[in-house]
Amino acid sequence: MSGDGTGENASSTPENDGQQFDRLPATADERVVPGRPSRQEVVSWWAERYEISPETWDGHTFWEKGNGKLWAFAADTVSPTDVEGLGMRILRARQEHWKPSTNAVQRFGREATKNVVVLDVDEATRFAKGEDQELPRWDGDWGYVIAAHEIAGDSEASETPRATGEAGDVEPIGVGLYLHGELRSTVPKGRREDLS
Amino acid sequence: MQPLERYASLLSDFDAFRAACDRPLPSVVRVNTLKASVERAREALDAEGVAYEVTDWHPGVLRLDERGPGTSWPYFHGWLHGQEEVSALPALALDPQPGEVVWDACAAPGSKTSQIADLMDDTGLLVGNDNNLGRLSALRHNAERLGVTNLAVTNQDARNFSLKPFGDRTEQPERIEAFDRALVDAPCSCEGTIRKNPDALDRWSLEHIKGIVGIQKGILRRAIQATRPGGTVVYSTCTFAPEENEAVLDHVLREEDCEIRPWEPPEGFETDPGVTEWKGEEYDPSVQLAHRVYPHRNDTGGFFCARLEVMT
The missing domain is CATH 3.40.50.150 (Vaccinia Virus protein VP39)
Known part of the structure; x- marks a missing residue:
């Protein structure tokens, strides 16, 4: 139970409370809870890793619940709040290599122009099934990449602006972990499908 | 009773009414236009050979010929959601x-x-x-x-x-x-x-x-x-x-x-x-x-x- 107000904590250093959502500080200078990423760091991470433009996130606030689980919310609300969910879980931080979520990549990854691995029909099918595969042709960064493929349906002709993809017109499938010539699928069990 | x-x-x-209650329902999906337009979702279903009929009252609500909406790329991408009509x-x-x-x-x-x-x-x-x-x-x-x-x-x-x-x-x-x-x-x-x-x-x-x-x-x-x-x-x-x-x-x-x-x-x-x-x-x-x-x-x-x- 959270009490009224902010609570009187005797300790001098605030800690991350994994049971509530806290809005991320705008910048590192405003950080109060140690280890909590700032909004600026999160936006920069997507821009540096995948070239997803910072404006992509203009309509979203960022929150932490749990240890390093970051959420994007299309509105603003009071912080902290003890609701069960707030927008979409987009990123796992507080670890050496930040890991984007499948859902975040499907929703926001269309804008990515860097570290996007475009798979052919068979490779995409294996990826969606959750299988790892050899992929020696990739010469981009190692680590977490966006796996994508071409899918029928002309996104340019779409009536929905959000559904148009500028970057090569491929559709993100999910997050891959590329290491030593191998692409590992991180599609969660509940999202895997046999599409062969 | x-x-x-x-x-x-x-x-x-x-x-x-009684006769209709005894018939099974068709599988129906709704197009999620947060991720794809109705046209794009339909094109993707067409390309995969998934047969459907558009309901005559809502262009984004599709009745599938076969049961189960799960196994298609447009579904995997979150362009479709299985939802009773x-x-x-x-x-x-x-x-x-x-x-x-x-x-x-x-x-x-x-x-x-x-x-x-x-x-x-x-x-x-x-x-x-x-x-x-x-x-x-x-x-x-x-x-x-x-x-x-x-x-x-x-x-x-x-x-x-x-x-x-x-x-x-x-x-x-x-x-x-x-x-x-x-x-x-x-x-x-x-x-x-x-x-x-x-x-x-x-x-x-x-x-x-x-x-x-x-x-x-x-x-x-x-x-x-x-x-x-x-x-x-x-x-x-x-x-x-x-x-x-x-x-x-x-x-x-x-x-x-x-x-x-x-x-x-x-x-x-x-x-x-x-x-x-x-x-x-x-x-x-x-x-x-x-x-x-x-x-x-x-x-x-x-x-x-x-x-x-x-x-x-």
Whole structure:
């Protein structure tokens, strides 16, 4: 139970409370809870890793619940709040290599122009099934990449602006972990499908 | 006793109603336009050879020729959501607008919630509440799969719903003190799901209905109280029993400052008016503005839906 107000904590250093959502500080200078990423760091991470433009996130606030689980919310609300969910879980931080979520990549990854691995029909099918595969042709960064493929349906002709993809017109499938010539699928069990 | 026999007096074509209740429902998907346009989703289904028929009342609601929406690329991408055809109705009646503050009082597993988010263009604030913690994970899973980001999920008893998590009764600038719209898709006896669940009526009893009516009244009253004057509240169930439908509306019309408003479903979707008399009870005449959906009219499940306006 959270009490009224902010609570009187005797300790001098605030800690991350994994049971509530806290809005991320705008910048590192405003950080109060140690280890909590700032909004600026999160936006920069997507821009540096995948070239997803910072404006992509203009309509979203960022929150932490749990240890390093970051959420994007299309509105603003009071912080902290003890609701069960707030927008979409987009990123796992507080670890050496930040890991984007499948859902975040499907929703926001269309804008990515860097570290996007475009798979052919068979490779995409294996990826969606959750299988790892050899992929020696990739010469981009190692680590977490966006796996994508071409899918029928002309996104340019779409009536929905959000559904148009500028970057090569491929559709993100999910997050891959590329290491030593191998692409590992991180599609969660509940999202895997046999599409062969 | 066969519970559905109760409704013979409401229908001149009761045999057609009974026959429809015995037929299985087709698999239906709704296009999630947060992730793909209707055209694009259809093209992708065509390319995969997935056969479907567009419903004649909603271009984004597709009846699949074969059962199960799961195994196709457009589904994997979250462009489609498996949702019973008739259950697309209440979100249309609610007519949520981008940027508004909207409450879905009984949200899990989230088909209607995600449709509301789609209609809101994923902007504004959508509060999806459910009292069943176990079902909340399905709500979150479905919403995230469909790319929804304007949803706050809460786990409260909707009858005593508190806006405190959103800063009500504080001075905080982001606080929310009332909703613009609310959907009460109430727990019910589910008679209208008989085509999907042939055992839906196995545990039917008048005692059960009497018990659930109290919950329905409590949630609808709270929705009206939590919605701003001039705001819209939609009440829906997937059952035929007037005790759970018109009688609940009648009760709330007497207890709260609200009125039923006319609302027309899309052209091509046929409904019957609410009933003003049942088992010796008489209801407020305005309950006729509510919509009864019988399975044989549009070849769907059964449903009930009414749109109310909160008065000053």
